[in-house]
Amino acid sequence: MTLTELERKVPKLLEYTRYMPEDIRSRCTVRTHAAGSIIHQKNMELGYFGIVAQGENRVINEFENGNVYMIESNKAIDFIGEVTILAGMPRTSVTIEAVTENVVAYISRKDAERWLSEDINILRLTSRHTAFKLYRSSYNNGAKLFYPPGYLLLDYMVKYGRQYGIDSPAPPKQVTISRTRQLLQEEIGINVKTLNRTIRQLKEEGFFTLCKGKITFNREQYEMAQSWLETARDK
CATH class of the missing domain: 2.60.120.10 (Jelly Rolls)
Structure with missing residues (x-):
């Protein structure tokens, strides 16, 4: 070409x-x-x-x-x-x-x-x-040093969802984060053991589901994560 x-x-x-x-x-x-x-x-x-x-x-x-x-x-x-x-x-x-x-x-x-x-x-x-x-x-700069793993993962999730149009006028039914655990570890800046524990905890709390091991969420869960992050920032 x-x-x-x-x-x-x-x-x-x-x-x-x-x-x-x-x-x-x-x-x-x-x-x-x-x-x-x-x-x-x-x-x-x-x-x-x-x-x-x-x-x-x-x-x-x-x-x-x-x-x-x-x-x-x-x-x-x-x-x-x-x-x-x-x-x-x-x-x-x-x-x-x-x-x-x-x-x-x-x-x-x-x-x-x-x-x-x-x-x-x-x-x-x-x-x-x-x-x-x-x-x-x-x-x-500094966010990875001062925020807990749950905050970092939900912040990543919200940014990923925004990037893939979850808050657009015609959002997809759901968004799947197509990253391996190794990539997520490197991108978010927490070790695999902590990452896996955080994923289990946030899944149990209803922030997302897992589809073939990948984090998957809809508009309602995205907004739930946004609300949680806003509350966490105000503390």
């Missing part, structure tokens, strides 16, 4: 690529990353810049003892390598893993640095994107 074909498939991509120089455009390649695959690894030399046109990925930090900490999850349109390039650093600081299939338009780092220096539109979009990630991280 060419960049032009990808733009036809994902028209909103044009907001980002409309001023890309023609010679850079001619060198652009489109690659598909399968769900569960690594898009780039922490501490690798970055030689490219990518624009994620389709898919969801997650940003994680891996440590030498084998522990994994999930920093954030992102949906298209997203960038690959923008933080490293804007910071002027040679190596990546995080690992990015595809949650669903990701379709990414790639150019070389050299081409990206030239494009960012010449095109105020792409510089503005990448800078705003990076600033939003920092804002989101700063806004939520």
Whole structure:
């Protein structure tokens, strides 16, 4: 697939690529990353810049003892390598893993640095994107240290439900969180033993059901979780 074909498939991509120089455009390649695959690894030399046109990925930090900490999850349109390039650093600081299939338009780092220096539109979009990630991280920083596991899981559930339209005018009958326990552990920031105990407790309290082991909830349960969180915040 060419960049032009990808733009036809994902028209909103044009907001980002409309001023890309023609010679850079001619060198652009489109690659598909399968769900569960690594898009780039922490501490690798970055030689490219990518624009994620389709898919969801997650940003994680891996440590030498084998522990994994999930920093954030992102949906298209997203960038690959923008933080490293804007910071002027040679190596990546995080690992990015595809949650669903990701379709990414790639150019070389050299081409990206030239494009960012010449095109105020792409510089503005990448800078705003990076600033939003920092804002989101700063806004939520510390929650995992000070809130109990039940709060963290219900907060995750509510945000997931909102993301998948549970509070829209025509909501789905139910939403299932399609995450393994391992992924939930990494994303919420609590160990598996505590997570499993919390899931059992909240299920018994009626906040959700389990469908093939996955957390499943309807609009009424979503609103029940919202109300519980609001009360917990006021305490």
